[in-house]
Amino acid sequence: MKHPVCPKCKSEKIALIFYGYPENMEEYLQGIKDGTIAPGGCCVGDDDSKWFCNSCRHEFGNFFVTLEELNQK
Numbered sequence: 605m606k607h608p609v610c611p612k613c614k615s616e617k618i619a620l621i622f623y624g625y626p627e628n629m630e631e632y633l634q635g636i637k638d639g640t641i642a643p644g645g646c647c648v649g650d651d652d653s654k655w656f657c658n659s660c661r662h663e664f665g666n667f668f669v670t671l672e673e674l675n676q677k
């Protein structure tokens with residue numbers, strides 16, 4: 605999956621915000637360690653973001669919009 609850059613600080617240290625219970629806990633924890641995954645809580649709401657910037661902690665990208673975009677391809 606291609607990671608975007610932060611719209612605020614242009615950082616490329618972007619983590620995917622993960623919602624729900626991870627199927628692979630080891631991979632999940634490693635992802636958090638590496639900064640590629642950010643824990644987003646148990647469920648995703650209408651206003652929830654998809655990406656998290658590790659540099660300035662800015663969250664961006666609507667989760668559902670991105671899913672729709674992916675489905676169109």
Ligand SMILES: [Zn+2]
Pocket residue numbers: 610611612613614615657658659660661662
């Ligand atoms: Zn940022």
